[in-house]
Each structure stands twice: as structure tokens, then as C-alpha cells.
Amino acid sequence: MSSLRQPPEAYIGMKCGFVHGNSGYHRLMPFKAELKWADPIVVVYHEVMTEAETELMKRISLPRLETTQVHSFTTHEAKKSIARIGKTIDYFAIFFLSLPRSPSLLVLSPRLHSTLVLSSHPYPPSLPTISPISLKFSHLFPLPHLPPLPPHPFSLPPPLPPISPTFSHPLPSPNPYPPPPTSLPHYLTPYLTQILPSLSLSPSPLPHPYLPFPHPPILPPPFHPNSPISFPLPHLTHPPSPPYPSLRPPILSPLPPPPPNLPPTISPTFSHLTSNPFPPPPSHPTSPSLPHPISPLPPLPPSPPTPTPTPSPPPLTPHLLPPPPSSLTPNLTKILPSPTQPPTPLSHLPSPNPPSSPTPPPSLTPISPKFLHPSPTPLTPHPPPPPPISPKFSHLPPLNNHQSVVRRGDDTNVDKIFARIEDMTGLTTETAEDLHVLNYGIGGHYDAHVDFFDLQSKSIDKDPHQGDRLATMLFYLNDVEAGGSTVFPTLGVEVPARKGSALFWFNIKRNGEGDYRTVHASCPVLLGEKWIANLWLHEWGQEFRWPCTKNPED
Ligand SMILES: O=C(O)CCC(=O)C(=O)O
Numbered sequence: 343m344s345s346l347r348q349p350p351e352a353y354i355g356m357k358c359g360f361v362h363g364n365s366g367y368h369r370l371m372p373f374k375a376e377l378k379w380a381d382p383i384v385v386v387y388h389e390v391m392t393e394a395e396t397e398l399m400k401r402i403s404l405p406r407l408e409t410t411q412v413h414s415f416t417t418h419e420a421k422k423s424i425a426r427i428g429k430t431i432d433y434f435a436i437f438f439l440s441l442p443r444s445p446s447l448l449v450l451s452p453r454l455h456s457t458l459v460l461s462s463h464p465y466p467p468s469l470p471t472i473s474p475i476s477l478k479f480s481h482l483f484p485l486p487h488l489p490p491l492p493p494h495p496f497s498l499p500p501p502l503p504p505i506s507p508t509f510s511h512p513l514p515s516p517n518p519y520p521p522p523p524t525s526l527p528h529y530l531t532p533y534l535t536q537i538l539p540s541l542s543l544s545p546s547p548l549p550h551p552y553l554p555f556p557h558p559p560i561l562p563p564p565f566h567p568n569s570p571i572s573f574p575l576p577h578l579t580h581p582p583s584p585p586y587p588s589l590r591p592p593i594l595s596p597l598p599p600p601p602p603n604l605p606p607t608i609s610p611t612f613s614h615l616t617s618n619p620f621p622p623p624p625s626h627p628t629s630p631s632l633p634h635p636i637s638p639l640p641p642l643p644p645s646p647p648t649p650t651p652t653p654s655p656p657p658l659t660p661h662l663l664p665p666p667p668s669s670l671t672p673n674l675t676k677i678l679p680s681p682t683q684p685p686t687p688l689s690h691l692p693s694p695n696p697p698s699s700p701t702p703p704p705s706l707t708p709i710s711p712k713f714l715h716p717s718p719t720p721l722t723p724h725p726p727p728p729p730p731i732s733p734k735f736s737h738l739p740p741l742n743n744h745q746s747v748v749r750r751g752d753d754t755n756v757d758k759i760f761a762r763i764e765d766m767t768g769l770t771t772e773t774a775e776d777l778h779v780l781n782y783g784i785g786g787h788y789d790a791h792v793d794f795f796d797l798q799s800k801s802i803d804k805d806p807h808q809g810d811r812l813a814t815m816l817f818y819l820n821d822v823e824a825g826g827s828t829v830f831p832t833l834g835v836e837v838p839a840r841k842g843s844a845l846f847w848f849n850i851k852r853n854g855e856g857d858y859r860t861v862h863a864s865c866p867v868l869l870g871e872k873w874i875a876n877l878w879l880h881e882w883g884q885e886f887r888w889p890c891t892k893n894p895e896d
């Protein structure tokens with residue numbers, strides 16, 4: 343089967359470092375960044391959100407959580423769930439689970455059928471073990487009993503030593519995070535038996551971590567933006583956000599209207615321009631709301647010839663490992679969009695937020711676990727309750743999006759998080775969406791998807807999204823006991839959910855194309871729950887912070 347793709351050896355040992363933010367505080371207390379992949383950039387920031395902040399995010403979002411109707415496996419009773427369960431288990435999920443170092447696999451692979459009962463799809467009571475999902479898998483997993491696992495037919499790669507973060511400077515405090523589990527957590531099996539009493543789980547330790555496949559699993563075709571999609575995964579599974587203006591918090595002053603002398607349609611990436619027509623930013627902002635005086639644009643040059651379609655990403659085979667980028671340097675600050683680097687120092691740009699101020703844990707009162715019940719005094723502004731599920735659609739599987747939003751202005755500490763994201767990335771959050779908070783329960787997962795809309799290839803005329811989703815910042819709001827890692831199957835990167843850390847990556851290439859190598863998913867939660875907060879930073883406003891290029895290779 344597959345072996346986990348590791349970064350080329352050159353990456354190892356030089357992938358952790360400190361990134362200095364622009365604020366004074368973060369000059370003294372730089373961010374701990376771990377480079378997971380260089381092209382596309384995938385970075386994990388460690389310890390960037392305090393415990394109090396993670397609790398605050400949950401507390402704000404809980405009363406707004408959209409709930410979904412689910413059917414109990416045992417009683418068939420339909421009720422509102424309080425956690426995301428996931429839409430389907432699919433081949434990709436199986437593939438992720440087969441990654442040798444995935445703790446998820448260790449627990450779940452021989453018991454994958456267990457998760458079938460956690461489907462949100464209703465099914466006839468007369469067929470209690472045959473849900474649409476289990477039918478989908480019945481050719482792989484004869485139900486209701488699994489056969490004994492055959493020996494794995496493939497030679498195994500030698501186990502890789504766990505890679506512990508090797509920061510280039512000593513850590514200011516001991517790293518609180520334990521290394522990832524390297525062996526099967528045996529205690530989980532009895533625990534699972536308790537949680538899922540309707541399943542006949544054997545309490546014996548699982549024999550080995552491989553799936554009971556006689557042959558490698560059927561993998562979907564590689565992603566290609568122009569190929570007809572018969573496999574259900576390669577599409578955006580996020581419902582597109584409502585048009586940007588409705589997402590803005592009402593207490594914020596609205597974005598300034600575009601100056602009248604701008605042409606009506608401007609490609610968000612400017613990739614059709616031969617040179618940047620904008621004047622350089624002034625050294626002193628003239629107005630807090632309008633960053634630069636904008637002079638009339640020169641006429642646009644003729645459109646370039648139709649771009650060649652994006653080559654498909656390589657299939658998921660180890661021998662097609664992408665070569666290490668030549669530009670890789672040990673210093674993350676050379677890779678990340680550092681505010682201290684050209685082309686435009688950030689200090690020349692007006693800061694949309696007040697500078698991030700330190701928010702060490704002691705300065706915030708810890709929020710008691712009672713937050714798990716909706717606050718009696720809801721935070722303002724309170725959005726309208728989610729619309730009831732229309733009976734017209736009650737025969738359809740309900741959407742299983744347990745998501746909620748946290749907006750700038752909900753709390754001063756939320757504003758500080760937005761400012762911190764700017765400090766971490768050098769990008770503006772002015773055109774970002776609200777923070778999306780997701781809650782997964784046991785079995786909850788997120789199918790493989792990309793976060794961008796691919797506005798360029800879909801040639802969407804109206805762009806209500808302030809450009810595409812340039813980058814994603816994903817905060818983990820809790821530790822997940824087992825499962826729940828975020829995985830990038832094309833890169834072979836797995837990021838375990840660790841409270842207070844954040845995963846950041848660019849969705850859009852420098853040339854403005856959506857980067858299908860960033861396809862990612864959330865492995866099922868096996869024990870506990872998973873909370874994340876996502877911020878999608880959009881293209882507009884980043885022109886001087888993350889300049890685009892015309893090079894199709896970029
Ligand atoms: O939960 C995760 O790890 C991934 C979530 C995600 O990809 C998303 O919300 O877009």
C-alpha cells in the first residue's frame with residue numbers, strides 16, 4: 343500500500359523556527375513555527391492561542407451552532423445533534439486512515455464499520471446495519487461481521503523516527519506536547535466498547551494497523567480542475583459563504599466604497615496585468631480608511647492567450663514525490679511572508695487593527711467548563727436561529743455542518759486574535775471571512791476538499807468574496823483524544839489537533855490559480871471531540887503583502 347510521504351530529507355532538522363511578528367510583543371515572543379511543507383507552504387504555529395481564548399471561541403460560537411438532525415442507531419429516534427458527524431466515509435478517508443503513522447488508523451481501520459452506524463443518514467429500521475454508507479462499503483467490508491485481517495501483502499517501510507520539533511533556539515518553556523503515539527493505545531478498545539455498546543468490538547489488542555484489503559484501495563483519480571468529476575470528492579464541500587457584506591459584523595465600519603475611477607471589474611489576482619499599475623504605497627497613510635491615494639488605472643493590456651490547463655497533481659505514489667524546492671532555506675522567515683521583507687515593508691501599510699497586544703493566560707479569567715451550556719446572557723450581536731429543516735426536504739440526508747461563526751467585535755480578545763493572525767502571516771484580515779467554528783463528535787470527519795472557490799477557472803463574473811480564499815488559518819481549540827488529525831493526502835502531511843496550535847497554508851498559487859495540492863480533510867474523531875476555528879483570508883488587500891506573479895510555475 344502507500345507509504346506516508348515524508349518531506350525530503352533536506353527538510354528534516356530545518357523545519358522549525360521562530361517567526362517574529364510585526365508587533366513589539368511578538369518581537370520579544372516570536373511565534374514557534376513548524377514548516378510542514380514548503381511548496382505549497384504549510385506551517386503549524388505552536389502555542390499561538392491561549393487556553394482562555396480557545397474557551398472564549400467555543401463560548402461565543404456555541405449559542406450560534408447550527409444543529410443537524412441525526413438518527414440514533416439504537417432507538418432510531420431523530421434528534422438534533424450537538425456535533426458534526428460528517429457526510430460520508432469515502433475512499434479518501436480510508437486512504438488517510440491507512441497512513442502508517444496515523445494514530446487514527448491504529449484504532450479505526452479494523453473497525454471501520456463501527457463508524458458506519460454514526461452516519462447522519464436516516465435508514466429503515468428493518469435494516470439496522472445497512473445505511474447508505476454501509477452499502478457503499480459492503481463490497482469492502484462484508485457486513486455485519488468483519489473477516490479476520492489477512493497479513494499485509496506489502497513490504498513495509500522501516501518505521502520512521504518521530505520527528506520532534508527542533509527549534510533553532512531553546513524553547514522558552516518546555517514543549518508541553520507529547521510526541522505522537524507510536525504504538526497502539528490498547529486502552530482505547532475497551533473504551534470504544536463502552537461508547538458504542540451496540541457494536542461487538544473485541545477487547546483484544548488490534549493485530550496490526552493495516553486495512554483488510556487484498557489489494558490497494560481504489561483511489562479516486564487525481565484532481566484536475568477541468569476533468570469531469572465522477573468521484574464525489576473533488577469539489578468544494580463548503581457551502582460558499584454568503585456574500586461578503588452580510589458577513590461583516592455590524593459594529594465594524596464598512597469597507598470604503600471603491601473609488602469611482604476604478605474600472606468595474608478587476609481580476610482579484612491581477613495576473614493578466616503585465617506590470618503592477620498601482621502606485622507604491624505612501625510612507626504615511628493619508629487616511630485610516632483609504633490606504634493609498636489611487637490614481638486612474640492605465641488601460642489594461644490585451645488579454646493573454648488562454649492559459650494552459652493546470653497539470654494534474656501527481657498520483658498518490660511515493661515515487662512521484664515532489665522535488666524539494668530549491669528556494670528552501672532553513673530560515674522560515676525567508677519563506678513566510680515576513681513583514682520585514684520586501685516588496686513592501688508592512689510598516690508602510692496602515693494597520694487595520696490596533697497592534698496585537700500580549701494576551702498571556704494569567705491576564706484572562708479562565709472560563710469554567712460550564713461554557714458547554716449555552717450562555718444565559720447571549721453575546722451580542724446574536725444571529726437569528728438557524729431555520730428549521732423544511733419538511734419538504736426531510737427525506738433528504740440533512741446537511742451535517744456543525745458550524746458557527748465568531749466575528750470581529752464579538753469580544754476584544756477576538757479582535758486580538760485577528761490582529762495576531764496579521765502578525766503571524768503578514769497578511770491583512772480586513773477582507774477575511776468571519777472565524778468559522780466547527781465542532782466534530784465521535785466519527786465526525788471532513789471529506790477531502792479544497793478551500794478555494796477557483797474563481798479564475800470558473801470565471802465567476804461577480805465576485806462577492808473579495809477574491810478567492812488565499813489562505814487558511816485553522817486553530818485547534820482542543821486536544822483530540824484519538825483521531826481528528828488534519829491531513830493533506832497529496833503532500834502526505836498529517837497534523838494532529840493540539841489545543842492552541844494553528845495550521846496555516848496557502849490555497850492559491852502566486853499566479854492566482856487554485857492549488858489542488860492543498861486538498862485536505864479531517865480524519866474521523868475516534869475519541870473525544872474536536873473543535874476548530876477557521877479563518878479564510880481572501881485575496882483582496884494582499885496585493886502588496888503577498889504579490890502575485892505571472893509565472894505559471896509559481
Ligand atoms: O477539521 C479540520 O481539520 C479541517 C477542517 C477544514 O478543512 C475546513 O473547515 O475547511
Ligand SMILES: [Fe+2]
Pocket residue numbers: 791792793862
Ligand atoms: Fe478545509
